[in-house]
Amino acid sequence: MIITLAGGGSTFTPGIVKSIALRKDELEVDEIRLYDINEERQRKVGVLVDWILHEDLKLDIKLTVTTDKAEAFTDADFVFAQMRVGGYAMREQDEKIPLRHGCVGQETCGCGGLAYGMRTIFPMVELIDDVEKYAKPTYWILNYSNPAAIVSEACRVLRPKARIINICDMPIAIIDVVAAALECSKKDIVYDYFGLNHFGWFTSIEVNGEEALPRLREYIKEHEILLPAAFLADKQSLMKAAKSGDEGDENPEQNRHTKGSWYYVWKGVYEIMELFPEYLPNTYLNYYLQQKEFVEHSNPERTRANEVEETREKNLFDGIDRYEKTGEIDESVFYAGSHGDWIADLAIALKNDTKARFLVITENRGALPNMPYDAMVEVPAYIGKKGPEVICQDPIPLFQQGLMMQQLNSEKLLVQGAIEGSYEKVLQAFTLNKTMPSMTVAKEILDDMIEANKGYWPELH
Ligand SMILES: NC(=O)c1ccc[n+]([C@@H]2O[C@H](COP(=O)([O-])OP(=O)(O)OC[C@H]3O[C@@H](n4cnc5c(N)ncnc54)[C@H](O)[C@@H]3O)[C@@H](O)[C@H]2O)c1
Ligand SMILES: O=P(O)(O)OC[C@H]1O[C@H](O[C@H]2[C@H](O)[C@@H](O)[C@@H](O)O[C@@H]2CO)[C@H](O)[C@@H](O)[C@@H]1O
């Protein structure tokens, strides 16, 4: 069993490798390969991964670190894709350009997400072609390269036969927080959900067979935020940290959610549920339902990209430099948690045909009867060796369906515009996005984005 991480220089690589390694028996993994286009970044992360596999866990798993496609993909069984096309420098542009025009600037939502999508569509297609050329015919690509909604639509259109499953860890991160709030184990939770990626709702959260949404509603109302009580001890300092964008030094998974801009993410769940209490919203709906408020509490000079550069990325690479100089490892420099565990669990379900239930981004095919057949939706599915078998649901309510159709068509227009090189379609995608106040503002942002993305975007005519 060979698993290749494409985007092996990612800040998430050490955590994912640890999750794979801890499930080595179920995955029967013989070799892990790291592949990236950035040789130096890849080499450094490779040093840490080598330590995890061979010094820390003392495992007999071969490690290959490469920038060569043939070496990376030949006979691979799984490819876990986590590319950030353009890096944090371009994420900063995605966030800051719309904010300069008074609009939501976010990694995967609004115009920032559309811009990131334009950069990622063709590198993803290239990755699929490389994998098809070199890997085992039974390969699976588990893709979490963002923006997953646009990437999955582009793959559906351009490579419909590819063995790729697109996934997102935000819903499971929400379930982690819900479990802490309800003081139960996340293993006891079964949930129902519908939506698009970063655009969906939990319709049911059962804990040991009991519907817990009413209890969760009360919790959120009482605390005025969806964060576990322990994290709320000092609300004043939380808010101060949020305003300064300070993530602090701590690294544990949930604590990071109380720091920097994440605070507003969990606060927004309360604000949405005050007006629309029926379902638990995905945190990303904040950007579409509270556009004005998001812009008001954002600092266009310092966005989430800066926070990540100064914390997760800096901690990782400073930690690796220190290890190379002194031989000392501080495990807190790398992020490990639900993200990697979930990806490894999904690979196990595919490989061992377990038919376990996962939330995945997949072609609708009637699962949501009042959404288009070919929409890439995020819904629960049983996962076995043939891929996802989606679970059918009742028609979704008009409010959610209307929001989803607007977002879906914006994303579809972007993909069509990228493929056809059509400026007009891309402008329609921007204009249609719910974060846009007018077509004129959409055009101003698009023109700035074209300038900033030279060398990354296809030419538009
Ligand atoms: N779907 C999800 O829920 C989810 C969760 C976490 C992260 N992500 C995504 O995972 C990716 C990695 O995030 P990160 O913060 O660790 O970023 P990062 O910049 O640290 O890592 C990304 C790596 O991808 C490499 N890369 C860029 N283009 C490439 C290409 N064409 N081929 C191969 N490698 C390439 C970069 O050199 C870099 O080493 C991002 O796309 C991020 O949005 C998704
Ligand atoms: O701003 P970032 O880079 O820290 O996070 C952006 C990503 O946020 C979500 O994933 C989180 C997840 O919610 C959290 O619990 C933990 O696992 O880290 C992830 C990455 O930060 C979202 O689902 C991703 O798509 C975003 O890229």
Ligand SMILES: [Mn+2]
């Ligand atoms: Mn996500």
